[in-house]
Amino acid sequence: xxxxxxxxxxxxxxxxxxxxxxxxxxxxxxxxxxxxxxxxxxxxxxxxxxxxxxxxxxxxxxxxxxxxxxxxxxxxxxxxxxxxxxxxxxxxxxxxxxxxxxxxxxxxxxxxx
Amino acid sequence: xxxxxxxxxxxxxxxxxxxxxxxxxxxxxxxxxxxxxxxxxxxxxxxxxxxxxxxxxxxxxxxxxxxxxxxxxxxxxxxxxxxxxxxxxxxxxxxxxxxxxxxxxxxxxxxxxxxxxxxxxxxxxxxxxxxxxxxxxxxxxxxxxx
Numbered sequence: 001x002x003x004x005x006x007x008x009x010x011x012x013x014x015x016x017x018x019x020x021x022x023x024x025x026x027x028x029x030x031x032x033x034x035x036x037x038x039x040x041x042x043x044x045x046x047x048x049x050x051x052x053x054x055x056x057x058x059x060x061x062x063x064x065x066x067x068x069x070x071x072x073x074x075x076x077x078x079x080x081x082x083x084x085x086x087x088x089x090x091x092x093x094x095x096x097x098x099x100x101x102x103x104x105x106x107x108x109x110x111x112x113x
Numbered sequence: 114x115x116x117x118x119x120x121x122x123x124x125x126x127x128x129x130x131x132x133x134x135x136x137x138x139x140x141x142x143x144x145x146x147x148x149x150x151x152x153x154x155x156x157x158x159x160x161x162x163x164x165x166x167x168x169x170x171x172x173x174x175x176x177x178x179x180x181x182x183x184x185x186x187x188x189x190x191x192x193x194x195x196x197x198x199x200x201x202x203x204x205x206x207x208x209x210x211x212x213x214x215x216x217x218x219x220x221x222x223x224x225x226x227x228x229x230x231x232x233x234x235x236x237x238x239x240x241x242x243x244x245x246x247x248x249x250x251x252x253x254x255x256x257x258x259x
Contacts, residue, residue: 035225038160039232051220055167058135062142062159079132087139 001025001109003066003090006046010104012069012092015076016084025066027109030102034059041065048101052076057083057091067091071098120148123179126169128195131219134170137178138162148182154253157233158187161251164226165191171212171221172196173246186235189251197243204239205231 004021007014014021026044031037032051041047043064049056052074060068067090070076076084076091084091094101122144124137141162145155162178169176173195181188198204204211205227212222231237234251241247 032220033223033225034220035164035223035229038163039225039229043156049220053219054132055134055219055221058139058163061139062135062163064156 003046006105006108007092009108010094010096010101012094015091015093016081017088017090020067020088020090023066025109028102028105029065030098038063046105048098048105050074050098052080054080054083056080057087057089060089061087065089069094069101071096071101120144120182121180123177126166126173126176126178126191126193128170128172128174128176128193130170134167135163138166141178141180144180145182145187150182150187150255154187154255157253158189160233161230161253162189164229165189165249165251167221168226168247168249169193169195171216176246185254185256187253187255189253190248191251192246192248194246197245198239198241198247199243201239201241 003023003025006025024044025046027042029037029041029045030048032049034055037047037059041063044066046066048069048071050071052070056068057080070093073093073095138159142155142159145158166178173193176193179190203209207228208224210222210224216222235254236252238250
Protein backbone atom coordinates (compact mmCIF):
# COMPACT_ATOMS: atom_id res chain seq x y z
CA UNK A 1 0.00 0.00 0.00
CA UNK A 2 1.23 3.49 -0.78
CA UNK A 3 2.00 5.75 2.17
CA UNK A 4 -0.33 8.42 0.77
CA UNK A 5 -3.27 5.97 0.50
CA UNK A 6 -2.71 4.83 4.05
CA UNK A 7 -2.57 8.40 5.32
CA UNK A 8 -5.76 9.24 3.43
CA UNK A 9 -7.76 6.21 4.60
CA UNK A 10 -6.85 6.79 8.23
CA UNK A 11 -7.09 10.62 7.99
CA UNK A 12 -3.54 10.96 9.31
CA UNK A 13 -2.11 14.44 9.50
CA UNK A 14 1.17 14.61 7.58
CA UNK A 15 3.71 16.89 9.22
CA UNK A 16 6.87 16.39 7.20
CA UNK A 17 8.31 15.23 3.92
CA UNK A 18 5.15 14.91 1.88
CA UNK A 19 7.32 14.03 -1.15
CA UNK A 20 7.51 10.48 0.09
CA UNK A 21 3.80 9.66 -0.18
CA UNK A 22 4.26 7.48 -3.25
CA UNK A 23 6.55 5.11 -1.39
CA UNK A 24 5.38 1.63 -0.52
CA UNK A 25 4.45 0.55 3.01
CA UNK A 26 5.26 -3.14 3.27
CA UNK A 27 4.39 -3.73 6.92
CA UNK A 28 4.16 -2.16 10.33
CA UNK A 29 5.85 -2.13 13.69
CA UNK A 30 4.54 -0.94 17.06
CA UNK A 31 6.94 -0.04 19.87
CA UNK A 32 8.00 2.78 22.14
CA UNK A 33 11.37 1.18 22.85
CA UNK A 34 13.87 2.44 20.31
CA UNK A 35 16.29 -0.48 20.56
CA UNK A 36 13.37 -2.82 19.94
CA UNK A 37 12.56 -0.95 16.74
CA UNK A 38 16.22 -1.06 15.72
CA UNK A 39 16.27 -4.79 16.37
CA UNK A 40 12.96 -5.93 14.98
CA UNK A 41 11.43 -3.53 12.47
CA UNK A 42 11.96 -4.10 8.76
CA UNK A 43 12.67 -1.68 5.94
CA UNK A 44 9.38 -0.35 4.54
CA UNK A 45 7.50 -0.71 7.83
CA UNK A 46 5.30 2.07 9.12
CA UNK A 47 6.26 2.69 12.76
CA UNK A 48 3.55 3.49 15.30
CA UNK A 49 4.84 5.12 18.50
CA UNK A 50 4.23 7.36 21.46
CA UNK A 51 7.75 8.86 21.37
CA UNK A 52 8.11 12.37 19.92
CA UNK A 53 11.76 13.33 20.49
CA UNK A 54 14.42 13.71 17.79
CA UNK A 55 15.85 10.19 18.08
CA UNK A 56 12.78 8.73 16.31
CA UNK A 57 13.94 10.43 13.10
CA UNK A 58 17.36 8.77 13.32
CA UNK A 59 15.75 5.38 13.96
CA UNK A 60 13.39 5.79 10.97
CA UNK A 61 16.25 6.89 8.73
CA UNK A 62 18.70 4.19 9.81
CA UNK A 63 16.10 1.42 9.43
CA UNK A 64 14.67 2.74 6.12
CA UNK A 65 11.17 2.84 7.59
CA UNK A 66 8.28 4.07 5.43
CA UNK A 67 7.26 6.65 8.03
CA UNK A 68 6.33 7.29 11.64
CA UNK A 69 2.83 7.70 13.11
CA UNK A 70 2.55 9.52 16.44
CA UNK A 71 -0.55 8.38 18.30
CA UNK A 72 -2.99 10.02 20.75
CA UNK A 73 -2.52 13.32 18.94
CA UNK A 74 0.98 13.70 20.30
CA UNK A 75 2.99 16.42 18.60
CA UNK A 76 6.68 16.14 17.75
CA UNK A 77 9.23 18.54 19.24
CA UNK A 78 10.15 21.40 16.92
CA UNK A 79 13.63 19.94 16.54
CA UNK A 80 12.12 16.57 15.60
CA UNK A 81 10.16 18.23 12.79
CA UNK A 82 13.23 20.04 11.54
CA UNK A 83 15.26 16.83 11.52
CA UNK A 84 12.47 14.91 9.81
CA UNK A 85 12.57 17.43 6.98
CA UNK A 86 16.37 17.23 6.72
CA UNK A 87 16.52 13.44 6.85
CA UNK A 88 13.46 13.00 4.61
CA UNK A 89 11.42 11.06 7.13
CA UNK A 90 7.62 11.25 6.91
CA UNK A 91 6.04 12.05 10.27
CA UNK A 92 2.29 11.82 10.78
CA UNK A 93 -0.06 12.26 13.71
CA UNK A 94 -3.40 10.74 14.58
CA UNK A 95 -5.94 11.21 17.36
CA UNK A 96 -6.32 7.41 17.48
CA UNK A 97 -4.67 5.22 20.10
CA UNK A 98 -1.86 2.81 19.30
CA UNK A 99 -4.33 -0.10 19.41
CA UNK A 100 -6.78 1.46 16.98
CA UNK A 101 -4.08 2.73 14.62
CA UNK A 102 -2.34 -0.62 14.40
CA UNK A 103 -5.64 -2.50 14.11
CA UNK A 104 -6.90 -0.39 11.23
CA UNK A 105 -3.61 -0.53 9.33
CA UNK A 106 -3.45 -4.30 9.79
CA UNK A 107 -6.98 -4.61 8.44
CA UNK A 108 -6.20 -2.40 5.42
CA UNK A 109 -3.16 -4.50 4.61
CA UNK A 110 -5.08 -7.77 4.92
CA UNK A 111 -7.78 -6.46 2.56
CA UNK A 112 -5.09 -5.51 0.06
CA UNK A 113 -3.72 -9.09 0.00
CA UNK B 114 36.20 0.68 -4.20
CA UNK B 115 40.00 0.78 -4.45
CA UNK B 116 40.97 -2.71 -3.37
CA UNK B 117 44.33 -1.79 -1.93
CA UNK B 118 43.15 1.03 0.24
CA UNK B 119 41.55 1.34 3.62
CA UNK B 120 38.75 3.89 3.73
CA UNK B 121 38.56 5.37 7.18
CA UNK B 122 37.02 8.20 9.10
CA UNK B 123 35.76 9.24 12.48
CA UNK B 124 33.00 11.11 14.28
CA UNK B 125 33.18 12.80 17.64
CA UNK B 126 30.40 11.99 20.10
CA UNK B 127 29.37 14.18 23.00
CA UNK B 128 27.76 12.67 26.09
CA UNK B 129 24.25 13.92 26.84
CA UNK B 130 23.79 15.35 23.32
CA UNK B 131 20.50 13.58 22.66
CA UNK B 132 19.20 16.07 20.11
CA UNK B 133 21.83 15.15 17.54
CA UNK B 134 22.10 11.49 18.49
CA UNK B 135 22.24 9.32 15.42
CA UNK B 136 23.88 11.86 13.15
CA UNK B 137 27.21 10.04 13.15
CA UNK B 138 25.44 6.79 12.29
CA UNK B 139 23.36 8.43 9.54
CA UNK B 140 26.57 9.93 8.10
CA UNK B 141 28.26 6.53 8.23
CA UNK B 142 25.26 4.92 6.52
CA UNK B 143 25.51 7.53 3.73
CA UNK B 144 29.21 6.82 3.37
CA UNK B 145 28.65 3.05 3.11
CA UNK B 146 25.87 3.62 0.59
CA UNK B 147 28.17 5.83 -1.50
CA UNK B 148 30.85 3.14 -1.38
CA UNK B 149 28.32 0.70 -2.80
CA UNK B 150 28.31 -1.83 0.03
CA UNK B 151 25.52 -4.44 0.05
CA UNK B 152 22.18 -3.43 1.59
CA UNK B 153 22.38 -6.21 4.18
CA UNK B 154 25.79 -4.97 5.37
CA UNK B 155 24.57 -1.37 5.57
CA UNK B 156 21.50 -2.44 7.56
CA UNK B 157 23.61 -4.25 10.12
CA UNK B 158 26.20 -1.49 10.33
CA UNK B 159 23.47 1.11 10.89
CA UNK B 160 22.10 -0.76 13.93
CA UNK B 161 25.58 -1.42 15.34
CA UNK B 162 26.71 2.18 14.90
CA UNK B 163 23.55 3.73 16.35
CA UNK B 164 23.45 1.50 19.42
CA UNK B 165 27.14 2.18 20.06
CA UNK B 166 26.63 5.89 19.51
CA UNK B 167 23.71 5.90 21.98
CA UNK B 168 25.78 4.09 24.60
CA UNK B 169 28.34 6.89 24.50
CA UNK B 170 25.67 9.62 24.58
CA UNK B 171 23.80 7.95 27.46
CA UNK B 172 26.70 6.87 29.63
CA UNK B 173 29.90 8.75 28.76
CA UNK B 174 31.26 12.30 28.73
CA UNK B 175 32.58 12.03 25.20
CA UNK B 176 33.85 9.53 22.68
CA UNK B 177 34.76 8.67 19.12
CA UNK B 178 33.20 6.46 16.50
CA UNK B 179 35.86 5.38 14.02
CA UNK B 180 35.40 3.25 10.92
CA UNK B 181 37.86 1.35 8.75
CA UNK B 182 36.72 -0.28 5.54
CA UNK B 183 38.86 -2.76 3.63
CA UNK B 184 37.72 -5.02 0.77
CA UNK B 185 36.89 -7.84 3.15
CA UNK B 186 35.63 -6.13 6.30
CA UNK B 187 34.12 -3.15 7.99
CA UNK B 188 35.58 -2.37 11.39
CA UNK B 189 33.95 0.06 13.84
CA UNK B 190 35.79 1.19 16.95
CA UNK B 191 33.87 3.18 19.55
CA UNK B 192 35.98 4.61 22.34
CA UNK B 193 34.62 6.68 25.19
CA UNK B 194 35.64 8.51 28.29
CA UNK B 195 32.95 7.19 30.55
CA UNK B 196 32.23 5.26 33.72
CA UNK B 197 33.36 1.94 32.24
CA UNK B 198 31.45 -1.34 32.51
CA UNK B 199 31.76 -3.16 35.84
CA UNK B 200 30.45 -6.50 34.64
CA UNK B 201 30.67 -7.04 30.89
CA UNK B 202 28.87 -10.42 31.02
CA UNK B 203 25.90 -8.77 32.73
CA UNK B 204 25.95 -5.85 30.28
CA UNK B 205 25.73 -8.34 27.40
CA UNK B 206 22.56 -9.88 28.86
CA UNK B 207 19.36 -8.85 27.15
CA UNK B 208 17.24 -6.73 29.51
CA UNK B 209 20.07 -5.60 31.77
CA UNK B 210 20.49 -1.83 31.84
CA UNK B 211 22.12 0.77 34.09
CA UNK B 212 20.43 3.69 32.32
CA UNK B 213 18.48 6.12 34.54
CA UNK B 214 14.67 6.33 34.42
CA UNK B 215 14.48 9.47 32.29
CA UNK B 216 16.50 7.69 29.58
CA UNK B 217 14.05 4.79 29.79
CA UNK B 218 11.16 7.20 29.32
CA UNK B 219 12.78 8.23 26.03
CA UNK B 220 12.57 4.61 24.96
CA UNK B 221 16.23 3.78 25.50
CA UNK B 222 17.73 1.68 28.29
CA UNK B 223 15.88 -1.53 27.47
CA UNK B 224 19.08 -3.47 27.93
CA UNK B 225 19.15 -4.29 24.22
CA UNK B 226 22.05 -2.11 23.06
CA UNK B 227 25.03 -4.42 23.41
CA UNK B 228 22.97 -7.53 22.47
CA UNK B 229 21.80 -5.71 19.31
CA UNK B 230 25.40 -4.85 18.47
CA UNK B 231 26.45 -8.44 19.05
CA UNK B 232 23.66 -9.88 16.86
CA UNK B 233 24.55 -7.62 13.96
CA UNK B 234 28.31 -8.08 14.00
CA UNK B 235 30.57 -11.00 13.09
CA UNK B 236 32.99 -10.21 15.88
CA UNK B 237 32.68 -7.96 18.90
CA UNK B 238 35.22 -7.12 21.58
CA UNK B 239 34.75 -4.93 24.65
CA UNK B 240 37.61 -3.48 26.68
CA UNK B 241 36.55 -1.46 29.67
CA UNK B 242 38.21 0.09 32.69
CA UNK B 243 35.89 1.30 35.44
CA UNK B 244 36.32 5.03 35.95
CA UNK B 245 38.18 5.50 32.66
CA UNK B 246 36.16 4.35 29.73
CA UNK B 247 35.16 1.68 27.27
CA UNK B 248 36.28 0.60 23.81
CA UNK B 249 34.01 -1.54 21.68
CA UNK B 250 35.45 -3.04 18.51
CA UNK B 251 33.13 -4.55 15.95
CA UNK B 252 33.83 -6.36 12.73
CA UNK B 253 31.34 -7.02 9.97
CA UNK B 254 32.64 -9.28 7.21
CA UNK B 255 31.90 -8.02 3.73
CA UNK B 256 32.23 -11.40 2.05
CA UNK B 257 29.62 -14.00 2.89
CA UNK B 258 32.00 -16.95 2.40
CA UNK B 259 33.99 -16.07 5.51
